[in-house]
Amino acid sequence: MAASYEPKMNGEIRIFESSDEIATDLAEYISQVSEISVKERGYFAIALSGGALVSYLWKLCEAPYNKTLDWSKWYIFWSDERAVAKNHADSNYKLTKEGFLSKVPILSGHVYSINDNATVEDAATDYEFVIRQLVKVRTVGVSESNDCPKFDLILLGMGSDGHVASLFPNHQALELKDDWVTYITDSPQPPPERITFTLPVINSASNVAILATGDDKANAVHLAVSDSSNSQDAPTSLPARMVQPTDGKLVWFLDSASASLLEATTDDAAYEQHREY
Structure with a gap:
């Protein structure tokens, strides 16, 4: 059973007791977003992260999703990547390919990985160029509020320091307004270039x-x-806190351990009134 809170506008927090429950609900959530996107736009553009996130996608590789989803309309991107070779243990691409992409019929031409033969600066420039071309033909949507790409879904993990993608607390990359993709050479967690x-x-x-x-x-x-x-x-520079979709919806997938300090504050009406089982 999962508890559900809605503490912010267009935000939802789902709390689960086991990893299986998370994987099950996450698969259904992704499936629903995919079906809506394909119906409305003809495509489903999803950006993934690495880390533990990929290990929760296994339900999508099984029935009914492996047969019912329109995989031919899926376009895969990465919200961040380590500047390492694709066969390196730290590669988000490698992790995703082994744990997910190799198990579902997504077209190889619809998988947009980072150029691992370029410098990290050039790789960032190249990746933004690729996305800009796909925005032009609307394979990736465009925001009504600015000229940014409007991905149908961005899946993120969060570090214990509150970082998301490769955006770390107090890093100057958090202040960028015009770039779509950037690079860093001083990640506080290895590898440094991302x-x-x-x-x-x-x-x-x-x-x-x-x-x-x-x-x-x-x-x-x-x-x-x-x-x-x-x-x-609450620090204003905590990257996860700065994730506030302008015209979209944010959903947190938590287990009881990561949500333990939220559950301790359920006497707060802001949480209690949205508690559902």
Whole structure:
């Protein structure tokens, strides 16, 4: 059974007791977004992260989804990538291919990975160029509020420090307004060189989902979703807190451990009134 809270406008928090429950609900959620996107636009443009996130996509590789989803309309991107070879253990592409892409019939030509033969700066420039071309032909949508790409869904993991994609706390990359894709050479977590979507791109998506599990994420989750009027200790530069879709919806997928500090505050009417089982 999952508890569900809605602490912010266009936001929802889903809390689960097991990893199987998360995978089951996440598969249904992605399936629904996919079907709506294909029906409305003719395409489904999804951006993935690496880390633990991919391990929760296994339900999509099984019945009924492996047979019922219109995989030919899926277009795969990455919200961030490490500047390593595609066969490197740190590669988000490698992780996703082994855990997901090799198990579903997504067209290889619809998978847009980062150029691992270029410098990290050139790889970021190349990736933004590719996305701009796909926006021109509307394979990827365009935001009504700005000229940013409007991905149908961006799936993000969150680190214990509150980072999402490769946007880290207090990093200058958080301040970028015009770039769609940028690069960093000083990641506080190895490897140091990465490319990443910027906040304007993430916040322009139709749907954003953030997955966070484990008690080491509990404080960051609390700071990210707390109402600023009730939480004076919430840092304004926490990347996960800065994920606020302009015209889209944000859904958090949490386990009981990562949500433990939220559950401790359910006496707060802002949470209690939206608690459902």
